[in-house]
Amino acid sequence: MRRMPLLLVVLVSLAGVAGAQTRTLNVGGGATINYDVTGRGPTVVFIHGWSHNISVWDDQVPAFKTRYQVVRYDSRGFGRSTGFADESAEPHDLLVLLEALHVKRAFIVGHSRGGSVALRFASAFPNRVAGLVLYGAFPEGFPAPPEVGQLFGSLPSIAKQHGLDSVGKLVLASPIAWVPPGRNDVTDRYRRLWAAYNGKDLLDPHPESGRVPAVTISDLAYVKVPTLVIIGDHEAPFIAAVADTLTRRIPGAKKVVIPNAGHGAHFAQPASFNSALMDFFYDVGRNKKK
Numbered sequence: 035m036r037r038m039p040l041l042l043v044v045l046v047s048l049a050g051v052a053g054a055q056t057r058t059l060n061v062g063g064g065a066t067i068n069y070d071v072t073g074r075g076p077t078v079v080f081i082h083g084w085s086h087n088i089s090v091w092d093d094q095v096p097a098f099k100t101r102y103q104v105v106r107y108d109s110r111g112f113g114r115s116t117g118f119a120d121e122s123a124e125p126h127d128l129l130v131l132l133e134a135l136h137v138k139r140a141f142i143v144g145h146s147r148g149g150s151v152a153l154r155f156a157s158a159f160p161n162r163v164a165g166l167v168l169y170g171a172f173p174e175g176f177p178a179p180p181e182v183g184q185l186f187g188s189l190p191s192i193a194k195q196h197g198l199d200s201v202g203k204l205v206l207a208s209p210i211a212w213v214p215p216g217r218n219d220v221t222d223r224y225r226r227l228w229a230a231y232n233g234k235d236l237l238d239p240h241p242e243s244g245r246v247p248a249v250t251i252s253d254l255a256y257v258k259v260p261t262l263v264i265i266g267d268h269e270a271p272f273i274a275a276v277a278d279t280l281t282r283r284i285p286g287a288k289k290v291v292i293p294n295a296g297h298g299a300h301f302a303q304p305a306s307f308n309s310a311l312m313d314f315f316y317d318v319g320r321n322k323k324k
Contacts, residue, residue, distance in 0.1 A: 059131060059134055061110070061127040064118075065123075066117065069105060069107030072104045075102045076103065078315070079143065083146030087112055088108050093304035105140070109147075111234050120245075121151055121154070121242060122154070122242040122243050144168060145170055150171050150249075153257070155246070157253060157256070160259050164318060165261070165314060167263075173249050174248035176251060182270075182272070190236045190239060193233055206221065213302075217302060223298065257285070261287040263277050263281045263288070264289075264307070265299075267292065268295060
């Protein structure tokens, strides 16, 4: 794939996490990415899910920055990044970001929609991936329950007719909220994330550019990077089925189930989530030395 010239304008300011520097990067196509970098060592990149932003990884930065260079960013069209949401362009955004940071290989951690972006990136640029963590990722062609498809298909019209507050209430009240029983703190975290969501992908949707193709179920056999699949034990059954498929189909993939966690295990059970990642990164490094 042809690489675009790096048109870099880096603006540095203090970020919400102590020691982090927030920067912006022009990735082309009318998009500017908001990101921050903390710590030193091997690089770990965190990619957030739909409607979220870099703050969703606040529980990971302090845990990893003492051993790793931690990079997180707002996907195009989300958070403080500009441009329009485009899963097919976002793997290339990540490539541009790694080149700007002079990072040859990184551990890539993707949550939900961000997991699908991470999967595309690992398939298209395997030599840039030290290890891959898929958490709620969806390969192309995996059948979602009809009610889930209907719900997400209805969101743009609901957003335009009734506003983003109505969409948020509908999503949080639906089974796809995947919040463990009694975890009001997790629900509150989702509400804060939703309050920061601009809804641009619902209110002004644009077709994908097709820059980096989606990974199909049959493509999983050709994912040749060390892979960890993570799932919470309160995930919806179809997400659990996806995790099993990823684990079976990706060569050498391993799966970890986080107890008392749903779709937001990284902030519902951050200690368990972080430990699972640390163990995986350590194993990858140890196997590389053999």
